[in-house]
Amino acid sequence: MSSTIGTLGEFGLIARITARFPATDDVLLGPGDDAAVVAAPDGRVVATTDLLVEGRHFRRDWSSARDVGHKAAAQNLADVAAMGARPTALLVGFAAPADLPTVWAEELSEGLRAECAAAGAAVVGGDVVSSDTLTIAVTALGDLRGVPPVRRDGAAVGDLVAVTGDLGLSAAGLDLLRAGIAEEQPACVAAHRRPAPPYAAGPAAAESGATAMIDVSDGLVQDLGHIAAASGVAVALRQAALRPPAALVEAVEALARAGAAPRSPLDYMLAGGEDHALAATFPAGTALPPEWTVVGTVAEGRGVTVDGAAPELPGWDHFR
Amino acid sequence: MSSTIGTLGEFGLIARITARFPATDDVLLGPGDDAAVVAAPDGRVVATTDLLVEGRHFRRDWSSARDVGHKAAAQNLADVAAMGARPTALLVGFAAPADLPTVWAEELSEGLRAECAAAGAAVVGGDVVSSDTLTIAVTALGDLRGVPPVRRDGAAVGDLVAVTGDLGLSAAGLDLLRAGIAEEQPACVAAHRRPAPPYAAGPAAAESGATAMIDVSDGLVQDLGHIAAASGVAVALRQAALRPPAALVEAVEALARAGAAPRSPLDYMLAGGEDHALAATFPAGTALPPEWTVVGTVAEGRGVTVDGAAPELPGWDHFR
Structure with missing residues (x-):
């Protein structure tokens, strides 16, 4: 019988997944504690969150688990970049049916990892729960390096x-x-x-x-x-x-x-x-x-x- | 016909909800842009995330929407406190069926707001999407005020x-x-x-x-x-x-x-x-x-x- 996340169990799955996530210099404390600690060098942190729901934001027959990981990370990391900030960290909530193959969760993690690497960020924490609806909740953090955040309300006539x-x-x-x-x-x-x-x-x-x-x-x-x-x-x-x-x-x-x-x-x-x-x-x-x-x-x-x-x-x- | 989040629409719901969330001194930029900006005075930010799924973590017949908001905030803010940090901010992803009454989402928001106020934190951002499964994804941030994070691995014999x-x-x-x-x-x-x-x-x-x-x-x-x-x-x-x-x-x-x-x-x-x-x-x-x-x-x-x-x-x- 091939492994599912139900047979692996919550803690087994977390151990399997978090082993994939390398740290960066911004990661002061990574997965495994009550919370992560991330560098915020200029005294401010940029933060944004998005949910991806199967059937609404992705289809398993159209996108591989790795694709979904890339996309879930990308859409949040892009929000950080859109403030003018450098992405530093990702937190990922994962809700899935117990019969989901373990390999799907592993491939998702690989996509998250790779997209974070492309942006210079790291996966620092998350949560794994059971749900009838496959759902991925991503929060991205970023560092403004001393510049003001670039908001939506600053455009001026003539720009x-x-x-x-x-x-x-x-x-x-x-x-x-x-x-x-x-x-x-x-x-x-x-x-x-x-x-x-x-x-x-x-x-x-x-x-x-x-x-x-x-x-x-x-x-x-x-x-x-x-x-x-x-x-x-x-x-x-x-x-x-x-x-x-x-x-x-x-x-x-x-x-x-x-x-x-x-x-x-x-x-x-x-x-x-x-x-x-x-x-x-x-x-x-x-x-x-x-x-x-x-x-x-x-x-x-x-x-x-x-x-x-x-x-x-x-x-x-x-x-x- | 009473209002549902489907008739109100994504942007209408977001406008209705975010109006409820007051800022604190830590909120440098609140909801409404690509990302929020939160103070991280000591150059580090504590971050943790949890998912709550209807039927697994709460039941609508056993808990009011306001209760669920309190609980969703509390379990994440507590993780921040467990690192020795002061909670500063919450981001909330909300996935719900289109036929959910608008008042349920509003009461949820009120619970989130009130629990954040009890912890000294503020809701600074979020996401709203459609899903068959009512799901709440919460990320909490915190400030360590210069102290080292209190981890799980520091207990010593005799403590x-x-x-x-x-x-x-x-x-x-x-x-x-x-x-x-x-x-x-x-x-x-x-x-x-x-x-x-x-x-x-x-x-x-x-x-x-x-x-x-x-x-x-x-x-x-x-x-x-x-x-x-x-x-x-x-x-x-x-x-x-x-x-x-x-x-x-x-x-x-x-x-x-x-x-x-x-x-x-x-x-x-x-x-x-x-x-x-x-x-x-x-x-x-x-x-x-x-x-x-x-x-x-x-x-x-x-x-x-x-x-x-x-x-x-x-x-x-x-x-x-």
């Missing part, structure tokens, strides 16, 4: 609007999976399974004087809309600056051939979430850090426009 | 073993609920619904030189067993020092009258979890801080004994 990271690939990859043609454009499917946030670009933007920044998790228009609303300004995007990458164009073509009625490549870039790109505003004239691309400007008014018009895009709400 | 807080009341309260006789001993039922960890006693123990400390969440013998194992010592408890409170004695009598085959009051004190008492070891001769009671000593060997013998008590494993 540049810039982005870095993938836009639309994850959503296109999800549609390819839904259409059963994942093999048509593996790069998009990979982006859905394992988003690759540009972690270093967050702190770099903070150091370059970014006035506002956000993790693009719900779609570029929606997330820039949060900056616009919080800052009391409008964001004016230029379509010509949003050039779809070849993989996205090819994915849309494949979806069209399959009769999957896709949106345009631009729509994917504007509305597709879960790539965990970063979007930020900078004072006009700022020499942007590498990998940031100007896509528009901050104007008077409210909301987000593309070439002067409000885009017609479906939103995303976790309960509607 | 005093001391406890503070309730022991056994929560488990007896749960058995009263199971037997349908909650009214027989409301104090125990209240202790189950809303444990009252002695938050201030954790930092006080650290300042008094505690060599090891743990939050009693799984039962005194099991949790002291973790200290014994981590420290490479034995813990010798004295039964005479573990005097059951009147409420516990009365609860056991009521359970006996109901034919609910209870354990003895001492068994509840030794094996009952979820009171979130604190247990710690101190060098012999330490003047214990107020509210701490000596219940034994640290000896050579391994495991936990009561008057020299190994107690026969069932363990608790979340998957077995």
